[in-house]
Amino acid sequence: MYYAIISEDVPNSLELRKGARADHIARLETLRDEGRLLLAGPFPAADTTEPGDAGFSGSLVIAEFESLEDAQSWANADPYVAAGVYNSVMVKPYKPVLP
Numbered sequence: 001m002y003y004a005i006i007s008e009d010v011p012n013s014l015e016l017r018k019g020a021r022a023d024h025i026a027r028l029e030t031l032r033d034e035g036r037l038l039l040a041g042p043f044p045a046a047d048t049t050e051p052g053d054a055g056f057s058g059s060l061v062i063a064e065f066e067s068l069e070d071a072q073s074w075a076n077a078d079p080y081v082a083a084g085v086y087n088s089v090m091v092k093p094y095k096p097v098l099p
Contacts, residue, residue, distance in 0.1 A: 001064065001065070001067075001093060001094075002038055002062055002063065002064050002065075002093070002094040002095070002096060003062070003063065003064075003065050003068065003071035003091055003092065003093055003094055004060065004061070004062050004091070004092050004093075004094040005059075005060070005061040005062070005063070005071065005074075005075045005089065005090075005091050006058070006059075006060055006089070006090045006091075006092070007058050007059045007060075007061075007075075007078075007080070007085075007086045007088070007089045007090075008057065008058040008086065008087050008088045008089075009055075009056060009057050009058050009059075009085055009086060009087060010084065010085065010086070010087045012055070013055060013056065013085045014053065014055030014056070016080075016083050016084055016085045017042075017055065017056065017080065017083075017085050019083055020079040020080050020082070020083035020085060023079035024078060024079045024080050027074075027077075027078065027079070028040050028061065031061075031063045036063050036064040036065070037061075037062075037063045037064075038062040038063060038064070038094075038096065039060070039061075039062050040059070040060065040061040040062070040063070041059065041060060042056040042058065042059045042060075043056055043057045043058045043059065043060065044056055044057070045057045058086075059080070059086075061075075062094055062096075068091065068093060071091045072091045075089050075091050076089070
């Protein structure tokens with residue numbers, strides 16, 4: 001089943017993100033290579049795809065896991081969590097409908 005991992009950043013998280021980004025992306029690439037990643041990306045903190053110094057306000061990952069517990073465990077092990085980027089992380093079952 002798919003799960004949505006919705007994360008909200010702490011204020012002024014850009015430098016924290018930069019420090020943990022390579023490890024964060026590597027985990028996402030593993031999901032992609034396993035055919036389990038539906039989509040992933042950050043929420044720009046400004047109304048533009050390139051927010052510059054405004055940074056990001058959070059992230060969304062939608063990926064396939066065996067259970068909600070597995071998805072939560074994967075989310076808890078994110079390098080952004082360890083680096084203090086996220087203020088909160090919510091994991092919810094997700095059902096793709098469209099396109």
